[in-house]
Amino acid sequence: VKTSEHTLVRRYLAAVEQETATLPAERRAELLADLTEHISVALAEAGDETDETVQRVLDQLGRPTAIAETALAEEPAPTDDELHAGSDLRTGLILILLPLAGTIGVFMRTLGGVAAVVGIVLLWTSKQWNLRERIIGTFIPVSSLIVWLGLELLPGFFGVAPGYPRLILIAVLAPAAPALGSVYLFRAARRRNAARAALRS
Amino acid sequence: MVPYLAMQDTRDGGRVASQLRKGVLEYCVLALLRQGPCCGVELLEELSGASVMATTQGTIYPLLSRLRRDALVDTALRESPNGPPRRYYALTDAGHAALDAFATYWPDFRNAVNHFLAEPMEVNRENQ
Numbered sequence: 043v044k045t046s047e048h049t050l051v052r053r054y055l056a057a058v059e060q061e062t063a064t065l066p067a068e069r070r071a072e073l074l075a076d077l078t079e080h081i082s083v084a085l086a087e088a089g090d091e092t093d094e095t096v097q098r099v100l101d102q103l104g105r106p107t108a109i110a111e112t113a114l115a116e117e118p119a120p121t122d123d124e125l126h127a128g129s130d131l132r133t134g135l136i137l138i139l140l141p142l143a144g145t146i147g148v149f150m151r152t153l154g155g156v157a158a159v160v161g162i163v164l165l166w167t168s169k170q171w172n173l174r175e176r177i178i179g180t181f182i183p184v185s186s187l188i189v190w191l192g193l194e195l196l197p198g199f200f201g202v203a204p205g206y207p208r209l210i211l212i213a214v215l216a217p218a219a220p221a222l223g224s225v226y227l228f229r230a231a232r233r234r235n236a237a238r239a240a241l242r243s
Numbered sequence: 244m245v246p247y248l249a250m251q252d253t254r255d256g257g258r259v260a261s262q263l264r265k266g267v268l269e270y271c272v273l274a275l276l277r278q279g280p281c282c283g284v285e286l287l288e289e290l291s292g293a294s295v296m297a298t299t300q301g302t303i304y305p306l307l308s309r310l311r312r313d314a315l316v317d318t319a320l321r322e323s324p325n326g327p328p329r330r331y332y333a334l335t336d337a338g339h340a341a342l343d344a345f346a347t348y349w350p351d352f353r354n355a356v357n358h359f360l361a362e363p364m365e366v367n368r369e370n371q
Contacts, residue, residue, distance in 0.1 A: 058301075069308070076283065076304040079330060083284045086326025104299030113305035 050096045051081055054106065061110035063172040064234070065117065073113055077103065111237070133231055136164045136179070137224050143183035144220030158183035170231045179227050185219035260295055269306055270349075271296055273334060273342040276316065280333040283307065307332060315341050 055074055062070045084099045085091050103109075139161030147154025165171070165179045181188065193212045268290075275281060275289050287303055290296045310316045315338035320328045334342070 072308055073304055076308070076330070077301060079327065080283055080300070080304070082327045083282070083323070083329055086323075087284070102300050104301040106301075108299045109301035109305070112299075112302040113308075116305045116309045 048091065048096055050093060050100060051078075054100050054103075057106040058109055060173050061106050062113055064169045065110075065113055069113070069117070073109075077109070132164055132168055133170055136161055136168060137228055140165070140179060140182040140227075141220035141224040144186050144223075145217065147183060148186065154183070165227075170234065171227065172230075175227060175230045178223065182220050182223035182227075185223050186216040189216045189219045264296060264298060268296065268298065269310060270342060270345040272303075272306065272310070273315065273338055273345075276332055276334045276338070277342065280319070280331040282321075282329040282331050284329070286332070310338070313337075 055077065058077060059070065059074060062073065065073070080103065081096075081099055084102075085095065088095045088099065139157045143154045143158035143161055145154075147158065161183070162180055165176055171179065190212055193208060193215070271290065272286060275286055281289075283303060286307075287300050290298065290303075307316070310332075311318055314335055316332045317335050318330050318332055321331050323329050
C-alpha cells in the first residue's frame with residue numbers, strides 16, 4: 043500500500059494542506075512531499091503499517107498546526123505594502139460586498155449578483171483565509187435564503203411551533219445571517235494576522 | 244524523551260526551551276551535516292538524543308527547506324535498502340562558512356550568558 047493512501051495519513055496530510063493554505067503553492071507541495079517521505083521512511087523502519095504504528099508515527103511528527111506555523115514563520119516577512127494597502131483594501135471589500143450582496147440581493151437582484159460575484163472572486167484570490175473559511179464565505183450572499191428555507195421547510199426543527207414565533211425567528215435570523223458570516227471571516231482573518239505578527243516578532 | 248516531556252509540563256520550561264531552540268537549531272543541523280550527508284529521519288534521531296533539542300519532528304522540514312533555499316545545504320535523492328528513496332542533505336561551502344561563523348561567535352555568547360547568570364547582582368551589590 044502506498045503511504046499516502048492510508049486513511050490516517052491522507053487525513054493528516056489534508057490537515058497540513060488546509061493549515062498551510064496561505065503558503066505559496068510550491069512551498070506547500072514541497073512540505074507535503076517531505077512529510078510523506080518522512081512517514082514512508084518511518085513506517086519502513088517500523089516494519090509494519092498497522093493503524094497503531096501509523097498513528098504513533100503521525101503523533102511523533104506533530105500537530106499539523108504546529109508544522110504549519112513553523113512553515114509560515116520560515117517565509118520571508120511580507121512587506122508593509124503586502125500587509126496593509128493591498129490586502130487591507132481587499133479584505134475590507136470582501137467583508138462588505140459579501141453581506142451586502144446577501145442583503146440588497148433580496149431587493150435588487152442584478153446589483154446583488156454583481157456584488158456577490160466580485161466578492162467571491164476577491165475571496166478566493168485572497169490569501170487571508172483557508173479552504174473551509176472560503177467555502178463558508180462563498181455562502182454568505184445566499185445565507186438569508188438558506189436560513190429562510192431551513193426554517194420554512196423544517197418547522198419544529200428548533201422546537202418552535204408553526205405560526206408567528208417561527209416568523210419572528212425568520213425575521214430576526216435571515217437578515218442577520220450575512221452579517222454574522224462576515225463577522226466570522228473578519229475574526230478568522232484577525233486571528234491569523236495576530237498569529238503571523240507574533241511569529242515575526 | 245522523558246525529561247523533555249516533563250519540561251514541557253512546567254509552565255515556562257517548554258517556552259524557554261523552544262525560544263532558545265529557535266535560534267540555534269539550524270546551526271545544530273548544519274553541525275550534524277559536517278560528518279556527511281544525512282536524511283531527515285537521521286537528523287531527527289540525532290537531535291532527539293539531546294532532550295533540549297528534541298523538537299516537534301515535522302517542524303524540521305520547513306527549516307531544512309529554508310536552509311536549501313539559502314543554499315546552505317544541497318539535497319539529493321538516494322536509494323535505500325529499506326523503504327522509498329530518501330532525500331539526503333549535504334553541507335555546501337556557504338553552509339560550512341555559516342557554521343564556522345556561528346562556531347566563532349558562540350563561545351563569547353555562551354560565556355556572556357554564563358557570566359550574567361553567575362553574577363546577576365554584581366552591580367547592585369557594589370552600589371550598596
